[in-house]
Amino acid sequence: MQEKALSAEAGYGTHPEVIAVLLAAIGDAVLVLSYEEDRSFAAVSLGRFGSVGSSRLDWSGVEVVQRSPAFDGEGLRELLSRLARPDELAVVFWGNLAVPSLALETGLVEAQADAILKCGYECWIYLVDSGIVIEFQDGEGFTAGRVPS
Structure with missing residues (x-):
């Protein structure tokens, strides 16, 4: 397990070019997280959900706040x-x-x-104060729900 964690850490953030346009547009108002920061936020958000397959959250037994069939920027906004x-x-x-x-x-x-x-086919947005995670799967829309305790 330790070796797997080390390889994840070694690979973390090795492709910042994927978000380069986004970073240029936002400037200093965005913080690019270190591996340790990423894992800390993931532990209190994504890590509290079960998973379905390798990259989907298991929403069974979780308070789903809203689902949206939209899968574009307007739907996210x-x-x-x-x-x-x-x-x-x-x-x-x-x-x-x-x-x-x-x-x-x-x-x-x-x-x-x-x-x-546009930075990927799937993403998750953790709203820290609200304790809500929004899951995006391209072509499938958004699911928003409260982080399980």
Whole structure:
């Protein structure tokens, strides 16, 4: 297990070019998370869900707040505007650890929703104060629910 963790850490963030356009658009208002920061936020959010397959959250037994068939930036903006304040901290995780996770205000996630969704086929947005995770699977839409305790 230790060897697997070391290889995940070694591969973490090795492809920042995937989010380069996004970082350029947001500037200093975004924090690119280190591996340790990523794992800390994941432990209190994504890590509390079961999984279905290798990259989907198991929503059974979880309070689902909203589902949306939309799978575009407009759908994400609408969802975020209902669930979070613009100044709430959001952490964006992608389905590939080679793309580093980001921490930024929800209002910036809304403003850059299209660019965020172009960075990968799947992502998760953890709304820190609200304790909500939004899962995005390309072509399938969004599911938002409370992080299990």
